[in-house]
Amino acid sequence: MSTIALRHARVHYGPLEALHGVTLTAPGPGLTVLLGRNGSGRTTVLHALAGTVALSGGAVVWDGTDVTGVPAHQRARRGLCLVPERRAVFGSLTVRENLGLTSARLGPALDAYPQLRPLLERRAGTLSGGEQRMLAVSRALLARARVVLVDEPVQGMSPEVAARTYELLSGLDACVVIAEQRLPPVLRGRPAVVYELRRGAVVFAGEAGELTR
Known part of the structure; x- marks a missing residue:
């Protein structure tokens, strides 16, 4: 079990403040959803948790310990996995090589996404957007991380594959935080903590069911 949180977090990009004292908690195991339009701060929250900003x-x-000064690579070694929206795979490597960077056991990734099996020898940079997202998420599944942060996990996926992806992420024995523009319909009936951000501030915090009422 792992819990990660921001406490009155502020982030600046030059003179612009992207997060205005954001406080939120993502408990685990379980799913936390960050909602907001582009520019709302949801992606910045993920990167702040990961240490990349x-x-x-x-x-x-993280689990009661202040890790603000811990570099991103050390957070990764401690069990944090970030799947960014862009550049989430190594385009010059094959699908097999991308998966092999995370684990020698490819079976769980291919069971999760059988569509990747015939693509194992393809370079990741030649895949479609949806296929690249499958590869990126499958690497997160293989990592067996304690905290998994995913920005727009189903971008470019078919509705069927997207539903499967949410099921996989929801079933992880980890603290899982995903960022989306809107609450996916498939998650409305699932237990999930939801935060809605607007212009760098939290404007809603509660359960998924409360947001849809």
Whole structure:
């Protein structure tokens, strides 16, 4: 079980403040959904949790320990996996090589996404957008991370594959945080913590069912 949180977090990009004292908690095992339009701060929250952007104020707390000063690569070694929206796979490597960077056991990834099996010897950069997202998410599944952060996990996927992806992420024994523009219909009936962000601030915090009422 793992829990990760932001406490009064502020992030600046030059003179612009992207997060205005954001406080949120993502409990695990379980699913937390960050909602918001482009520019709302949801992607910045993921990167702040991962350590790939620095806080200008506040803290990142992981299982009760302040990890604000812990570099991103050390957070990864401790069991945090970030799947960004862009550049989530190594385009010059094959699908097999991409998966092999995470685990020598490819079976779980191919069971999750059988569509990847005939693509194993293809370079990841030649895949469609949906296929690249499948590859990126399958690497997160193989990582067996304690905290999994995924930005727009189903971008480019068919509705059937998207539903399967949400099922896979929801079933992980980890703290899973995903960022989406809207609450996916398939998640409305599932237990999930939801935060809605607008212009760098939290405007809603509650359960998925509360948001849809």
